[in-house]
Amino acid sequence: MMSRVQKGVVAGFAATVVVSILEAINMMAGPWVTPYPDMLAFMMGMEGNHVVGWIAHVVTGTVVLGSLYAIVCPRLPTDLPATKGIAFAVGAFCVLIVGLLMFGDPGVFSGGTLGITIAWLLVSNVIFGFVMGTVYGNLVEREKRAAKLMDGVPAH
Numbered sequence: 001m002m003s004r005v006q007k008g009v010v011a012g013f014a015a016t017v018v019v020s021i022l023e024a025i026n027m028m029a030g031p032w033v034t035p036y037p038d039m040l041a042f043m044m045g046m047e048g049n050h051v052v053g054w055i056a057h058v059v060t061g062t063v064v065l066g067s068l069y070a071i072v073c074p075r076l077p078t079d080l081p082a083t084k085g086i087a088f089a090v091g092a093f094c095v096l097i098v099g100l101l102m103f104g105d106p107g108v109f110s111g112g113t114l115g116i117t118i119a120w121l122l123v124s125n126v127i128f129g130f131v132m133g134t135v136y137g138n139l140v141e142r143e144k145r146a147a148k149l150m151d152g153v154p155a156h
Contacts, residue, residue, distance in 0.1 A: 004070040007139040008132075012066020015085075015132035016058055019124050023057070026120070033120040043103045061128065065092060069132055081140070085133020086126055093125040 002010070019036075027035045037053030040060070046052045069088050076084040097118070 001143065002139065004073070005067050006070075007136055007143075008066040008068075008070025008073075009062055010066070010139060011085075011132045011136035012064075012069065013058075013062040014135045015066075015128045016061030018131045019061065019128045020054075020057065022124055022127070033117045036121070036124070039100060043099065065128075066132065069136065073133075073136065081133040081137025082130050083133065085129035085131070085136065087129070089125040089129025089132070090122075092129075093122055096121060096125070 023035050023037060026032055035053075037050060037057045038048075039053075040056040041047060041049045041053035044052060044056060065088075069085065072088065073081075073084055076087050078084050078087055
């Protein structure tokens with residue numbers, strides 16, 4: 001039996017893998033926009049260090065966002081796990097934009113790529129939230145079914 005936070009970490013990892021594949025395609029084929037791992041590396045004062053950016057990306061998506069989602073999931077305004085994940089991810093997107101404006105590279109929001117960068121970040125966050133919410137919801141439902149089969153009390 002997993003705790004809510006453990007389920008959130010698993011769901012955050014699954015969502016991070018999906019978004020990382022999209023970021024890798026962006027980096028290899030383009031980049032069409034500034035890759036998120038590069039933004040993270042810059043915000044941490046290690047501009048150009050892709051390894052640090054990717055590590056921060058995985059840790060942020062898996063541990064930070066996955067755990068936070070598990071904690072706030074019951075309080076999110078929608079009923080479906082996927083829409084709860086999207087609502088959470090849009091909130092995280094807002095925090096990300098504020099963080100980028102405060103600590104990030106001002107060049108990310110200048111020039112002709114402003115709209116594309118913001119759209120890319122929003123779309124990738126929505127995909128992240130959809131995957132995280134769906135995986136988390138599946139884990140919760142699986143545990144409820146297992147508890148029902150054992151005549152136990154559901155975890156949530």
